[in-house]
Amino acid sequence: MQFENLSDLRVLVETARGGSLTAAARALGVTPAAASAMLKRLEAQLQVRLFERSTRAMRLTPQGQTLLDYATRALELIDEGASQASAAVGALRGGIRLAVSSDLGRSVLLPWLDDFLAQHPGVQIALSASDQVLDVRRDAVDLALRYGAAELRDSQLVARPLCTTRRVACAAPAYLQRRGTPTHPRELAQHNCIALQIGGRREQRWSFERAGEQLDVPISGDRSADDGAVAREWAMAGAGIVYKSRLDVHAALQRGQLVALLPDWAGQPYTLYATLPSNRFVPARVHALVEHLVARFAAWPEAKPAAT
Structure with a gap:
């Protein structure tokens, strides 16, 4: 027909x-x-x-x-x-609909996307920076960057691991001066912990490990957020302790706005994936952006290579 x-x-x-x-x-x-x-x-x-x-x-x-x-x-x-x-031979053209988590977009990706667009002036990026997980196929997203493998249960999606990282408990110097610095995860019960709302539910426990010992500790506090950037801003303002991916808080740690806590304990591990719809043609410009991000994460000390 x-x-x-x-x-x-x-x-x-x-x-x-x-x-x-x-x-x-x-x-x-x-x-x-x-x-x-x-x-x-x-x-x-x-x-x-x-x-x-x-x-x-x-x-x-x-x-x-x-x-x-x-x-x-x-x-x-x-x-x-x-x-x-x-287009000129070898040039990339067209739009890329990119979805990323709120804090990752603001804290890490923006300058990397600037570099990519400078290299490929024929490309346009439409960025959705939100912790509300978009459906890659239904919402017509070309590429989504997400922590964890929950989306990969959909057989019509493919994902490329970009890096691995861990969550880290951290707080502003002003908060620690006022409330003291915890030296063991169990001491978090005496602190104001800023919880994330994941999938519409407020997290109740934070996980840590040391020399093979696994420890889940209950947390409580006077605020929670479904936007990771908001949780980080509250922590930087001295409102409490936040537990986030080290990628998201790297800049704040470097500037001294946040202090990493519990150095003898490792936080919950995460893998960051580039997720694409496998049942659609993937344009060369999208492949190029994935490769650009792979190279940037590989060169960044805060990110460890992910197992493929």
């Missing part, structure tokens, strides 16, 4: 992405009436209903979901081919 107009497929993709024909029309620069006509034309050509329509939203039918998966990949291939064909 030959499609009469590729714009009809783009309406399908943008309607699914935005949840309405109005959103699709806005993304494509056409009127809602034109977008509606394009979608009806596509359904008539296929002789199937692609969306269930209601006054509140449009939901994909099973047939619509099937076509969406293939249309997304096909349009990405076409866009990638067009950008490469019109």
Whole structure:
């Protein structure tokens, strides 16, 4: 079957992405009436209903979901081919939708992304810096950097380990001067601990190890946050002790805004992954950004190479 107009497929993709024909029309620069006509034309050509329509939203039918998966990949291939064909030989062009955790983006990645864009002036990066985990496929993300392997349970995702690191308990000098410095993890029970909210739940315990000894200690405090950067800012302001990836607090430790605690104890280990959708064509510009990040982490003393 030959499609009469590729714009009809783009309406399908943008309607699914935005949840309405109005959103699709806005993304494509056409009127809602034109977008509606394009979608009806596509359904008539296929002789199937692609969306269930209601006054509140449009939901994909099973047939619509099937076509969406293939249309997304096909349009990405076409866009990638067009950008490469019109570019200078070897140049990278086009956009990269990148999702990173809040503190990692602010504390580590921003200058590295600046360097990448300076090397590849034809590339644009749309950055989502948030601790709310995006769905790589549903939210149309090209690349996501996340700690841990929870996302890898999805067989349609692939991930490349970038580095390993550990969490570290740390606090501002002003807090330690006021409340004292803990010398053993169990002493954290007497301190104001700034908890992270992970998956909508406030963490209750922090884990440490020393010479094969594993220790989980309960924590409590007057504040928690679902944004790692907020937790770090509170700690730097002297509000309490925070337990975060050493990557996230590296700069604050170097500047003396935070002090690493419990040096005889190792914090919880983490692996940082670059996660990509395996069922989509991955453009050369995305591969190039992954390689750029791999090289930067490999050269950084705070990050240890991850097992592949």
